[in-house]
Amino acid sequence: MKIYKNVQAIDIAIERILHFISSENLSSGEKLPSERFMSETWGIHRTTLRSALKKLNNINIIELIPGRGIYVAPKKIKRNVQDAHSMTETMSELSLDMKSYVINSKIIKCNEDLAKKLTASVGDDIYILQRLRVLDEVPYIIEFSYINITYYPFILNYDYNKHSLYRAFSDHNIKICEGFETLKVEELDNNYCDTLNMDHGSFVYKISGVSFDKDKNIVEYFESLSKVENVVFSSRLTR
DSSP states (O other): OOOOOSTTHHHHHHHHHHHHHHHTTOOTTOBOOOHHHHHHHHTOOHHHHHHHHHHHHHTTSEEEETTTEEEEOSOOEEEETTSOOOHHHHHHHTTOOOEEEEEEEEEEEOOHHHHHHHTOOTTOEEEEEEEEEEETTEEEEEEEEEEETTTOGGGGGSOTTTSOHHHHHHHTTOOEEEEEEEEEEEEOOGGGHHHHTOOTTOEEEEEEEEEEETTOOEEEEEEEEEETTTEEEEOOOOO
């Protein structure tokens, strides 16, 4: 039996649990396997697994009920991190009317870090769009989009309080076909606590990645911070 011992063992355990919930299509209130089963089947130390379960319980993904077991927590907005849908499309499919508000936008010069993420050149003009997603007057998600306006100058011609980024690309016959995303749970930066109406020390989902067009060109680098009590993400397990 393989035992994971590196410093990311708890992240591996969390990923395994989330993958199991997703692959088994477990719904709110359905029971997960026992702690012993998960530890022996996945090769994860019991102490690591307990830490992962406690963390998922604290952010309302699962419920640990003494004497009964481990259960999926009440249903939340669910989004597959590996699809190429915009958040607007995702909410539409769920029959939810999520509003988007621009809270900041600016043009910066591309640095080395962004150049690697966007396969751009240092010094290119990069448009940064920061938006807040609100559902039923409750702030859910902060999104950051980074777009190279050297290749997509039309992106500056839209009011993103009224239109989505995907609409802008679609209007210019650019279809977002796929993306690469990573998901992790981290403590929210204090600078964003007021925006999301969260206490200091709260945890959020952080998703970061890139979107590609049909020719495999990188169209956008993005990051998002999502309230864990309202949103749950699923993904295909890869190692």
